[in-house]
Amino acid sequence: MSHDSHHDPVACKTELAPERSDLGLIRPDRTTGWTDWLTTVDHKKIGILYGAFAMFYFLVGGVEALAIRTQLARPDNDFITARMYNQLFTMHGTTMIFLGVMPLSAAFFNFLVPLQIGARDVAFPRLNAFSLWTFVFGAFVLNASWLFEFAHLAGWLNSFDWHKALVYTDFAPANGWFSYAPLSGTFGQNGQALRFTGVGTDFWIIGIQVLGIASLAASFNFICTIINMRAKGMTMMRLPVFTWMTLITAILIILAFPAITVALIELMFDRAFGANFFNPSAGGQPVLWQHLFWIFGHPEVYILVLPAMGIVSEILPTFSGKALFGYPIIVFSGAVIGFLGFAVWSHHMFTTGLGPVPTAAFSLLTMAIAVPTGVKIFNWLGTIWGGRVRFTPPMVLSLGFIWMFMCGGFSGVMHSSAPADSQQQDSYFVIAHFHYVLLGGVLLGLMAGLYFWFPKIFGRMPNAPIAYLASGMVILGFNLAFGPMHYLGLAGMPRRTHTYHAGNGWETWNYVATIGAYILGAGVFLAFANLAWTAFKGKKCSSDPWGGRTLEWSLPSPVPEYNFAQAPIVATRDAYFEDRHGGKRIAYENDGGEAGVHMPSQSWMPLVASTGFLFAGFGMPMMAMGVPHAGWIVITGLGVLILGIWLWAVEGPGGYMLKTPAAAGSPAPAETVAH
Amino acid sequence: MSETADAHDAPTSTGIDHKKLIMWLFLASDCMFFGTLISTHLLYRKLYPSGFTDAEGHQRFIQNLFNIELTSFSTFILLMSSFLMALAVSAMHKGEIKSFRRNVLGVIFFGLIFLGCQVFEFTHFYHQGLTIQNSVLGSTFYVLTGTHGTHVAIGVLWLILMYFYSFTGKLGGHMGALDVEVAGLYWHFVDIVWIIIFTAVYLVEYLGPNGFWGTGLPAVTK
Amino acid sequence: MxxxxxxxxxxxxxxxxxxxxxxxxxxxxxxxxxxxxxxxxxxxxxxxxxxxxxxxxxxxxxxxxxxxxxxHLIYDKRLLFWIFVAALMLTFATFSALLALFSVDVLDPKWIA
Incomplete structure (x- = not known):
């Protein structure tokens, strides 16, 4: 253990004396600017970084979606090639799920959870930084496939011997976001490992594997934080609902991701070493991939939607001026949804022929899952009912969430009936269904969250008229884009189709859907531009502009590094609201003050360890391409990873003391530390 | 250890140390991980009970391939390493660093023996004609036991680093004991996974004359 | 303890x-x-x-x-035991179901949806 945390308290970390870790290196505690952001262990900065990357990838995924819609606007269109089309819908799905929604949810987890439970940081600050950078590099590896694809299309790779030897030259993944075997796998006898697809699939495998590691590490950390770091008096049934949903989401992640991790390892062995897990010509069962994928994939659906449900459960009470209706029921429903989510995976596979008993069982369980979801909807309606509703931008988006999510839920229940599902399978009806859930549900929820907490994150207020305009465009464009797809699907238009002939009766609604998609895209872009502008130039606002209910609103905006100058002691649910309007005040522990608050030291090591994934992630697909010596890149990557973790372990946690301006006993934390 | 209010030393809401809690969460997650691997092996055993065809074209049953004496020996070794690990953790709690070092050296030694047995077993099977490429059985068997072996190897590496770290004098007190205990939890988990694998993958092949899965349909081989 | x-x-x-x-x-x-x-x-x-x-x-x-x-689960807090056992039970249930799903060896075409 290090004895280096014996500083005198300082008002700002730049005033610290330089200090060496157990390795003899100077800790990057005093830094500002780029170095500060790269080495930060502050959950708020990590949350902001997660959010920035997620919003960037949302736009990337959006551009991919618009290319798809442009191609489908007219019959017999040749705007993009069929191959590029396959790559686009694969990367659109993968990007939106793993690089858009999950990290944006993670941004909220990071920023809000410690604030909502009255903690000064997460349980493992450096592990948190490791999760962030692992996500960043995993995302980069996945998207680097595009760089190779474009280099190939431009002809830059033609002079290389390894490129001439390639059988398949698709460099970006093109298997759909689920990469079903055997298309993603191999065929042929005795380990010849002939593949159906090019190295795009290898990029996908390693990219998802690395992103999975990031999600797992973050989830262990958050479960630990929520269970172990609650403020005094913050019992489990006083936790804000968003924190509860974070907990359930994290539990789902740690139990669902191992299945995909193993499935990816098996697929990797098939492709790289000629194993036969999913190789049909050697007796492998491709349907096993579907099972393993959906054992992960169905809980993943709830991993995507539960955080958005948590966000809406915070926003509705705030703008209805009422406590959340049926708090215990909402929490319990969330837990039931999470638990049942593990018992319904085969409803994605009705058409594989499971047999009558499993089909009936999975049908019934799937219908059962609609019950807790419906319970939540009624609780939200009960919250608004009789309230004094303020139609602020977050509230508008939240109301949109309830409505759109409900539509998605209705078409979801239709799928639970196996005979109906076998008609709808692989048609545009399915596209319509899950976009209503993921866009109308998750995206509206996350946008509502962004508008709701931006004033807390940056201390600045988004421009309301633009926010209303963007919300309206998103909701209108979204319905215009995906509403007609219900009809298209039932009229027989298949999923993942590059183009279609005229005369099927699909022309009009495809054209409408494309117009809707562009309105939607413009709306999302407008909203993100509005938010980005707000972060730097928005009008300053008070620390609690909305009349918030939970602990984060009791803090100044932007939140000081140490969060709470004095640790709060909570006496009730909705502690901050009760503190101002009810009888139960928030008490404060007599810590902090002159002695200062203990802060964890910043560190380069999480970034160094994550860099290993960058090397390994690039090396694996390059090995598959046949690039000479690429195996050494992989080995270097694993070496860097192990070295990073070892240096991280022996450098010692360090830490320093930060002076807070608050005098002991004063409930209101004073001004932010000036930088 | 640290006199200041280190975030990691602060009392937790549940009274459980962060590190211990996160390790148990990791192990809970690892249950699903090994569950997936073991069930992949088992369901392919069920579908293709007849083993594999070696390079000479002979049908080989898995019972004739396995060497139950060797596997029993390595199982015993791993169980005893778990016992020594428990003693090493106990020694750290009592602050007996020398006893800790003795026991942890034993664990490392036994872990290396286990890995040696596995290398021998893999080589032996390979020469008998079972490869990762020539059958589904080869793929599932090598990847399942190999992944377990990788877990053992990571554990050995972890303990070796910890052994040497103990000479710096920084491994001590409550935090040091906690670090050792967490490494111990990982080691024991690797052990209990092997307890399951030993029964589900090895022993059941000896039930009755043809093993639990029978010899069934002709194997789909290449 | x-x-x-x-x-x-x-x-x-x-x-x-x-x-x-x-x-x-x-x-x-x-x-x-x-x-x-x-x-x-x-x-x-x-x-x-x-x-x-x-x-x-x-x-x-x-x-x-x-x-x-x-x-040490018998000496430690009850919570740790339940975290692990819950995951264990979920694993057991999920993969028992998976193995059972693969037991449908012969499928009558008229069963398929």
């Missing part, structure tokens, strides 16, 4: 640790005996379902003995 005091360990703590020490030795002996019994059992002429049941019980017994004593 997982954490030792900072200074010299107290008397009760040492007594407790010694008691655990003896438990560990007893358990190690039992683990060896049970493993030996398992290996003998598979070669005895007993009907397969019986052997399979006994083997499963022995394996589960060893499994829980290790997590309870070696991994």
């Amino acid at each position: 997982s954490s030792s005091p900072e200074a010299a360990p107290s008397q009760e703590f040492l007594i407790e640790e010694t008691r655990r020490y003896h438990h560990f030795i007893t358990l190690a002996l039992w683990l060896a005996v049970v493993t030996g019994a398992e290996i003998v059992l598979i070669f005895l002429p007993i009907p397969m379902p019986v052997v399979l049941t006994i083997l499963s019980l022995m394996s589960a017994g060893k499994f829980f003995a290790v997590i309870l004593w070696f991994m």
Whole structure:
């Protein structure tokens, strides 16, 4: 253990004396600017970084979606090639799920959870930084496939011997976001490992594997934080609902991701070493991939939607001026949804022929899952009912969430009936269904969250008229884009189709859907531009502009590094609201003050360890391409990873003391530390 | 250890140390991980009970391939390493660093023996004609036991680093004991996974004359 | 009881640790005996379902003995036990279902949806 945390308290970390870790290196505690952001262990900065990357990838995924819609606007269109089309819908799905929604949810987890439970940081600050950078590099590896694809299309790779030897030259993944075997796998006898697809699939495998590691590490950390770091008096049934949903989401992640991790390892062995897990010509069962994928994939659906449900459960009470209706029921429903989510995976596979008993069982369980979801909807309606509703931008988006999510839920229940599902399978009806859930549900929820907490994150207020305009465009464009797809699907238009002939009766609604998609895209872009502008130039606002209910609103905006100058002691649910309007005040522990608050030291090591994934992630697909010596890149990557973790372990946690301006006993934390 | 209010030393809401809690969460997650691997092996055993065809074209049953004496020996070794690990953790709690070092050296030694047995077993099977490429059985068997072996190897590496770290004098007190205990939890988990694998993958092949899965349909081989 | 005091360990703590020490030795002996019994059992002429049941019980017994004593779950907070057992039960249920799904060997085409 290090004895280096014996500083005198300082008002700002730049005033610290330089200090060496157990390795003899100077800790990057005093830094500002780029170095500060790269080495930060502050959950708020990590949350902001997660959010920035997620919003960037949302736009990337959006551009991919618009290319798809442009191609489908007219019959017999040749705007993009069929191959590029396959790559686009694969990367659109993968990007939106793993690089858009999950990290944006993670941004909220990071920023809000410690604030909502009255903690000064997460349980493992450096592990948190490791999760962030692992996500960043995993995302980069996945998207680097595009760089190779474009280099190939431009002809830059033609002079290389390894490129001439390639059988398949698709460099970006093109298997759909689920990469079903055997298309993603191999065929042929005795380990010849002939593949159906090019190295795009290898990029996908390693990219998802690395992103999975990031999600797992973050989830262990958050479960630990929520269970172990609650403020005094913050019992489990006083936790804000968003924190509860974070907990359930994290539990789902740690139990669902191992299945995909193993499935990816098996697929990797098939492709790289000629194993036969999913190789049909050697007796492998491709349907096993579907099972393993959906054992992960169905809980993943709830991993995507539960955080958005948590966000809406915070926003509705705030703008209805009422406590959340049926708090215990909402929490319990969330837990039931999470638990049942593990018992319904085969409803994605009705058409594989499971047999009558499993089909009936999975049908019934799937219908059962609609019950807790419906319970939540009624609780939200009960919250608004009789309230004094303020139609602020977050509230508008939240109301949109309830409505759109409900539509998605209705078409979801239709799928639970196996005979109906076998008609709808692989048609545009399915596209319509899950976009209503993921866009109308998750995206509206996350946008509502962004508008709701931006004033807390940056201390600045988004421009309301633009926010209303963007919300309206998103909701209108979204319905215009995906509403007609219900009809298209039932009229027989298949999923993942590059183009279609005229005369099927699909022309009009495809054209409408494309117009809707562009309105939607413009709306999302407008909203993100509005938010980005707000972060730097928005009008300053008070620390609690909305009349918030939970602990984060009791803090100044932007939140000081140490969060709470004095640790709060909570006496009730909705502690901050009760503190101002009810009888139960928030008490404060007599810590902090002159002695200062203990802060964890910043560190380069999480970034160094994550860099290993960058090397390994690039090396694996390059090995598959046949690039000479690429195996050494992989080995270097694993070496860097192990070295990073070892240096991280022996450098010692360090830490320093930060002076807070608050005098002991004063409930209101004073001004932010000036930088 | 640290006199200041280190975030990691602060009392937790549940009274459980962060590190211990996160390790148990990791192990809970690892249950699903090994569950997936073991069930992949088992369901392919069920579908293709007849083993594999070696390079000479002979049908080989898995019972004739396995060497139950060797596997029993390595199982015993791993169980005893778990016992020594428990003693090493106990020694750290009592602050007996020398006893800790003795026991942890034993664990490392036994872990290396286990890995040696596995290398021998893999080589032996390979020469008998079972490869990762020539059958589904080869793929599932090598990847399942190999992944377990990788877990053992990571554990050995972890303990070796910890052994040497103990000479710096920084491994001590409550935090040091906690670090050792967490490494111990990982080691024991690797052990209990092997307890399951030993029964589900090895022993059941000896039930009755043809093993639990029978010899069934002709194997789909290449 | 997982954490030792900072200074010299107290008397009760040492007594407790010694008691655990003896438990560990007893358990190690039992683990060896049970493993030996398992290996003998598979070669005895007993009907397969019986052997399979006994083997499963022995394996589960060893499994829980290790997590309870070696991994201190019996001494630690109840929460840790339930975290692990919940995950274990979920794993068991999920993969039992998966194995059962693969038992449909012959499928009548008219069953398929």
